[in-house]
Amino acid sequence: MLQTKGAICSILAAAALTLSPLASFALPQKPPESNAQVILLEALPQSQTAAIQALGAELGKMTSEGSGNIRSVDAKGFKGVRSWDTVLKQERAVDGLLGMKEGEILASVGAGNQAQAKKLLEGIRADIAAIDAAAKKESRPAVVEAQVAALSKVDRLGVMMLKGKAPFAVPEDEAPGVPRLYGRGYAEITVKAAKGGRVGIMKATLDGVNAPVSVGNFADLAKRGFYDGTPVSFSDESTVMMGLPAGKAGFEANGAVRRVPLEIRAEGDSDISYEESLEEQGRFKAKPVLPFSAYGTLAYNHPPDNSNGASSQFWALKFDPSYTPAGLNTLDGAYTVFGYVIEGADLLDDLDVGDQIVSVKIVDSLELKP
Known part of the structure; x- marks a missing residue:
């Protein structure tokens, strides 16, 4: 089972304030973009x-x-x-x-x-x-x-x-058995919070241009109803962790947990990189096109010792972007960002441990051919 409390979430919270190896030598030339929709646009070729x-x-x-x-x-x-x-x-x-x-x-x-x-x-x-x-x-x-x-x-x-053609291809041998979604997916995540008995919908745009494997996995699980009724397993001032059924390690297919590799495209890259973080690649100055700089950033969780061990559990960043500038935190390039909450992100503040996802629906898509 993935770590959902204590250690991993403390790591995530602390990482938001941890400087990257080169951060002490130079600050970014301009503040990172914090509007999620503009980030998605700028991530297109x-x-x-x-x-x-x-x-x-x-x-x-x-x-x-x-x-x-x-x-x-x-x-x-x-x-x-x-x-x-x-x-x-x-x-x-x-x-x-x-x-x-x-x-x-x-x-x-x-x-x-x-x-x-x-x-x-x-x-x-x-x-x-x-x-x-x-x-x-x-x-x-x-x-x-x-x-x-x-x-x-x-x-x-x-x-x-993009005229119907995905600009970035996934290697044929990468993540076999995991569905792909090239283009855009549009999701409605309905959540129920005990705080005030609030039920609301978060609308998210999923970026299958830059993370087709991760978005394909999320969309597939949504269509299966896998997320329906799953609990919020952790919540603090910076993150809300959800999407993992109690007692499970993720989504199981053919008797094994289906795993999703780390999936990152850095600015200026002509391809998406898989299985290695930007730090592991030795690219300390590289910046991902999908950064942790917008309220409601959606990212897959993975075990601390296995960056390719993601399955179903994901988390939403609710930290003030002024505290997590792109290039100055250890989240960028270490976790797969696959989308952003565009509407209803204020619901994240109401969610606590034990609250639940009522449903995740893929309400629309704009798909490209690989």
Whole structure:
């Protein structure tokens, strides 16, 4: 059975504050991106998606992320809105950029996706108009809702720019028997917390572009109903651990626990690396494209002595990203990040040991061919 209490979780919490070997010599040139949707966009191959990445970056500047930017310490998962002048300035910038880039975006998605792409662009314009109206009324929730909706559409366009072909292949002999999901998966994780009797849904985007084996495994377990009714096995100020049935070591297939290897792609890499952490590869300066810098980061747990021993258990990071900057913690490149909670991340603060996952559903996907 995987370690779910005490030792492993203490390691995870401590790791968030542990400097990497080179951290004392140089700090990052800029703060890490902390908007999960922008991270997902920036993790797409820039050569194919530069136009849509620029649009997403401008949309992301409307809000700040994590508990360091809001007033209530009891609502860490909520976004903070920047000054209303900044929001309106960014709204105009996004609108202008969309007009400039529309032709390039449509040309990049391919002839067969024109109708769907035009519909998404129309939806983004409607979201921009909603942001403008909400900002003028100084409604934070409405701005955030419209921003999340717009970025979701922008992300879909980004994946469509890959023209149906996965940019990174999984070696044929890697993780035999583990399903793959190339592209995007969209999950709804329903949780029940004893605290206040709250039942809610966390909506997550799963990155099968950069972690197709890990996302394939998660989606397969969700479709089997494996996660339904599983408990929260650990919760503290930085993590919520879940997804492992009591008394089990993971998902069993053909009489053995199905294992998922470490799966990491570093910035600038043309392929995904497997089975070795970035530290084990001797790449101390390398940064993963899916970092632990957003509230609601989803990652697989594995035993401390076996980085390729993940199965079903996963955890969500709820630490303030200002305390876990990319490149300055020992989580990046040591655990597989396979997605991010996009909506409902505030539910993580209510979850405690003994609470449960009611269900995990894959409600949609945008799949690519390997």
